[in-house]
Amino acid sequence: MASPSWPALVLVVLVLNTGVATGVQANTSTEEGALLDVRVFSLECLENVSCEPTQPPHLIEYFSADWCEPCVQVGEQLSNVSGDEAVVLQHHSSPQDATYLPDSKIKYDQDFRLLFYPSIVVDGKHLLTGSRQALDLSNVMENETPTWSGLESLRVENSTLVWNDTNTGIVSVWMLAPTAHQTSGKIHPAVAYKHMAVNATEGSLALNEEQIRENSSFVVLLEQPGRRNLTVASLAPTGLVDVSDGQEVATTPISTMFDRDFALVVGMVLVLSLAPAFVIHRELMTGSREQKVSMNDEEE
Numbered sequence: 001m002a003s004p005s006w007p008a009l010v011l012v013v014l015v016l017n018t019g020v021a022t023g024v025q026a027n028t029s030t031e032e033g034a035l036l037d038v039r040v041f042s043l044e045c046l047e048n049v050s051c052e053p054t055q056p057p058h059l060i061e062y063f064s065a066d067w068c069e070p071c072v073q074v075g076e077q078l079s080n081v082s083g084d085e086a087v088v089l090q091h092h093s094s095p096q097d098a099t100y101l102p103d104s105k106i107k108y109d110q111d112f113r114l115l116f117y118p119s120i121v122v123d124g125k126h127l128l129t130g131s132r133q134a135l136d137l138s139n140v141m142e143n144e145t146p147t148w149s150g151l152e153s154l155r156v157e158n159s160t161l162v163w164n165d166t167n168t169g170i171v172s173v174w175m176l177a178p179t180a181h182q183t184s185g186k187i188h189p190a191v192a193y194k195h196m197a198v199n200a201t202e203g204s205l206a207l208n209e210e211q212i213r214e215n216s217s218f219v220v221l222l223e224q225p226g227r228r229n230l231t232v233a234s235l236a237p238t239g240l241v242d243v244s245d246g247q248e249v250a251t252t253p254i255s256t257m258f259d260r261d262f263a264l265v266v267g268m269v270l271v272l273s274l275a276p277a278f279v280i281h282r283e284l285m286t287g288s289r290e291q292k293v294s295m296n297d298e299e300e
Contacts, residue, residue: 033226035124165203
């Protein structure tokens with residue numbers, strides 16, 4: 001029996017490993033998203049015959065959880081932000097919360113790719129985490145002047161949002177309402193409880209008043225869908241946190257973890273790919289020894 005061709009076997013292994021690397025790269029390549037415009041209005045606006053939402057100076061998206069102790073202090077500091085400075089959109093993206101909103105988790109996981117509670121995203125661009133995030137917020141808003149556009153024609157007519165249908169992207173509406181903390185009972189001023197979205201080319205979106213809670217407010221976003229490349233604006237950012245159960249884990253850099261895990265996967269593929277060759281080689285060697293012993297016995 002002929003011995004296996006080792007160069008060919010090595011070539012096969014290289015092809016397998018190249019395929020794994022290519023697959024990982026393909027899965028991580030996505031289009032970049034962006035926040036294009038923001039408008040806000042209150043529940044009273046729906047009661048008027050015609051109402052034009054206003055544009056806030058800044059949008060603060062606050063990702064928190066009721067089991068998260070640091071979120072208490074950050075939430076209190078954000079409650080001091082006035083409507084003249086920014087609109088605060090609080091997301092409960094943790095499934096452990098009674099007020100959990102799945103659409104907020106999608107934004108947390110897929111759009112912003114966050115790892116920390118609490119986290120603040122300012123104007124869809126700047127990420128704040130760590131113990132100083134609420135303090136750093138003032139500096140970010142003072143040094144940032146967003147240039148939003150696209151929803152200048154947005155208006156409310158008979159519980160329907162209407163805008164210029166020549167816009168591109170996605171128009172989404174986040175409905176917010178005062179919500180009690182599930183353990184302390186303290187009221188969060190504006191937690192997202194419902195989300196609706198359509199292509200901007202639709203030109204309108206009807207709001208179901210039966211689904212609207214008392215004292216609701218509304219944040220309307222025009223966005224280019226895709227993952228965001230956030231800039232870290234915190235002077236003391238948080239280390240890596242496992243958000244599945246709220247417990248802190250080792251603060252290993254994400255890039256290091258990826259390189260280590262990827263090397264482990266490639267190594268396992270390499271070992272598994274070579275295993276059949278080792279088995280064949282062992283069988284050949286065993287067969288050769290048995291054949292040699294048999295020939296020696298015949299000669300004797």
